[in-house]
Each structure stands twice: as structure tokens, then as C-alpha cells.
Amino acid sequence: MHTPVLLQQAIENLNVKSGGKYIDAAYGEGGYSQEIIKQGGRVLGIDLDINQIKNQKSKIQNLNLIQGNFADIEKLAKKNNFFPADGVVFDLGLSMRQINESGRGFSYNKPNEPLDMRLSLDSELTALNLIKKLNENELYEIFAKNSEELKSREIAREVKRRKRIEIVYDLTSAIDRVLGFKSNSTYARIFQALRISVNDELENLKKGLEGAVRVIKKEGRIVVVSFHSLEDRIVKNFVRNTDLRFLKKKPIRGIRLFERSAKLRTIIK
Ligand SMILES: C[S@@+](CC[C@H](N)C(=O)[O-])C[C@H]1O[C@@H](n2cnc3c(N)ncnc32)[C@H](O)[C@@H]1O
Structure with missing residues (x-):
């Protein structure tokens, strides 16, 4: 229900x-x-x-x-x-x-979903496009402003350093690498920050x-x-x-x- x-x-x-x-x-x-x-x-x-x-x-x-x-x-x-x-x-x-069934990578709990995060499928900008389009500093600003995550700079750097960023797992593993452990609250903040930006x-x-x-x-x-x-x-x-x-x-x-x-x-x- x-x-x-x-x-x-x-x-x-x-x-x-x-x-x-x-x-x-x-x-x-x-x-x-x-x-x-x-x-x-x-x-x-x-x-x-x-x-x-x-x-x-x-x-x-x-x-x-x-x-x-x-x-x-x-x-x-x-x-x-x-x-x-x-x-x-x-x-x-x-x-x-939307979180459980959309298949659009809104949740860090869905490792195989694409990093899409669009609310409107008419829009062309996916989270993946955004990550690819922005340089490290621009990505850092989105993380820092929208999530207030203290490791935003390091996470942005790690995400941009990776050759393969396509699915949810790629992003959570970049975060793991920076933190040295798994943190649902950091995943949640970074995912929310990206989603806010993708959908303006x-x-x-x-x-x-x-x-x-x-x-x-x-x-x-x-x-x-x-x-x-x-x-x-x-x-x-x-x-x-x-x-x-x-x-x-x-x-x-x-x-x-x-x-x-x-x-x-x-x-x-
Ligand atoms: C938390 S849910 C609403 C739940 C609703 N009160 C209910 O009882 O089911 C938020 C909804 O707002 C939609 N949404 C987000 N941004 C929007 C926007 N700019 N314009 C219209 N709908 C939007 C999302 O697609 C989502 O379906």
C-alpha cells in the first residue's frame, strides 16, 4: 500500500x-x-x-x-x-x-540501473550526461552545494578519474574508494545532489x-x-x-x- x-x-x-x-x-x-x-x-x-x-x-x-x-x-x-x-x-x-520500479537509477540500492535520474523522459539530460559534461570543479560544486557532503571534492575527483561511470554501482564504488568504507548516508546525499541538478x-x-x-x-x-x-x-x-x-x-x-x-x-x- x-x-x-x-x-x-x-x-x-x-x-x-x-x-x-x-x-x-x-x-x-x-x-x-x-x-x-x-x-x-x-x-x-x-x-x-x-x-x-x-x-x-x-x-x-x-x-x-x-x-x-x-x-x-x-x-x-x-x-x-x-x-x-x-x-x-x-x-x-x-x-x-519511482525509487523502486522506474529503473532510472534514483536509488543507491539498485546497483545495475543506469545513472539516468530524469523525472521527465522528454528531457535529454541524464545524470550520466551531466557527469560526463562537467569538469571536476563543476561536479564538485553540485555535490558541495546540493549535498553539503564534506568529501565532495574527493568524490568529484574520483568520479571524473574513472573511465567507466555508467551504472549506480560505478558511482557507489567511487564513493567507497574515497571514504574507505560503505556509507548509505553519503550515497543518499550524493545521489540526491545529482538528481536535484539533473531535474533543476x-x-x-x-x-x-x-x-x-x-x-x-x-x-x-x-x-x-x-x-x-x-x-x-x-x-x-x-x-x-x-x-x-x-x-x-x-x-x-x-x-x-x-x-x-x-x-x-x-x-x-
Ligand atoms: C513525493 S511524490 C508525491 C506523492 C504524492 N503526494 C502521493 O500521495 O502519491 C513527488 C512527485 O512529484 C513529481 N514531480 C517532481 N518534480 C516535479 C515538477 N517540477 N513538476 C511536476 N511534478 C513533479 C515526481 O515525479 C513525483 O511523482
Whole structure:
């Protein structure tokens, strides 16, 4: 069974009204959308990954599901008659299905998968292309900025030194070589750093937030569930420079094991 992160808290904070229009900007496996619909809302579901859309096989009443980038949320909302909307929810990152079944090398636990890491298969830039295209210093900057891993310089050097970097195993073994031992937390940070860069995730979040504010009505809400301190910083800075406000000063944090790195913030227009 698919268990979305912070589901009850996200839906409660979205303040769903019967007949209201909501945009689930990162549809995933649809857990949030289903709950919004259960509470009487109508949903525009957006996902960048076409497989997430195709996997939603049964038709759901009051759900309009489309492939797209939430960076274009304003355009998508207008085109699909969800402008203005009562609320928008962004549950960032990846779903378990993408990690376990996509075959795109998102997880360090899948040694034989190619280093692809694209969310949108329309995009040409894979993690492998990125590693090949960048020089050691540029790769170091991605690791250092997006992962804050202390051994970023040495890992970038080792990755660029290797003749063969094609699959997940090649990257984890380069990390092992630098550290001298296996470290899941370093793998996780380096993989996440690459994925963020391949998919331009931080830029998409900034554009998504700007668009969402234009899309929602006065007093409408934007709920963001993030998994990375850089994402949370973007949300905080975004509100700081506007007339928007947070529902609560402190973020709600995940408690269960799989959601412990999650932070939920609610913005009110
Ligand atoms: C953590 S999952 C969402 C899970 C969802 N709340 C649920 O209940 O199943 C995040 C989803 O956001 C999608 N995504 C990531 N970046 C996106 C973007 N820029 N635009 C649209 N979807 C995006 C991913 O493909 C993934 O399916």
C-alpha cells in the first residue's frame, strides 16, 4: 500500500472546502488527491513523470490528471480551468514507485540501473550526461552545494578519474574508494545532489511557488512538503520577500521512519 508522507497534516492545512478547486502539483501516486476528493474538493493533478500519469489506470471522478512541470503551474491552471484555485499542494521529491520500479537509477540500492535520474523522459539530460559534461570543479560544486557532503571534492575527483561511470554501482564504488568504507548516508546525499541538478528541482520550486501565488484566491493556501534543507530555505525566503504569511511559524515534521526528513509549511495569501 502506498503511504503518502504527512497526508493528514497536508490535507488539514490545505483546508479543503466542498466544491473547491485544488491543484496537486506533484501528483505522484495520487494519495493526496484522493484525500482532497474524499473531502469534496475537485483536483487538477500534475506530474512531470509521464509514468505516474499512465499508472493511474482507473478514472477518478473530480480528478483532472495531466503531465506537466509545476514550474508552469499558472499556464496549466488557466488551460485546465483551475484558475483561480482555492489551494495548491507541493509534495516534493520522488514517490516510492519511482525509487523502486522506474529503473532510472534514483536509488543507491539498485546497483545495475543506469545513472539516468530524469523525472521527465522528454528531457535529454541524464545524470550520466551531466557527469560526463562537467569538469571536476563543476561536479564538485553540485555535490558541495546540493549535498553539503564534506568529501565532495574527493568524490568529484574520483568520479571524473574513472573511465567507466555508467551504472549506480560505478558511482557507489567511487564513493567507497574515497571514504574507505560503505556509507548509505553519503550515497543518499550524493545521489540526491545529482538528481536535484539533473531535474533543476530548486529552480522549478521557485517558479512553482511564484506561479502558485498568482493562481490561488485571496486567503488561499499553499502547502509544501519538502525533504531537503535547500528546498525549505527556498520556501522560507520566498515568503520573507512578500505579503504572504505562514499559518504556523515552525514547520510540521514527519515522525514515522520514512517521513523523518519531511517538513511541511503552509503559506496563506
Ligand atoms: C513525493 S511524490 C508525491 C506523492 C504524492 N503526494 C502521493 O500521495 O502519491 C513527488 C512527485 O512529484 C513529481 N514531480 C517532481 N518534480 C516535479 C515538477 N517540477 N513538476 C511536476 N511534478 C513533479 C515526481 O515525479 C513525483 O511523482
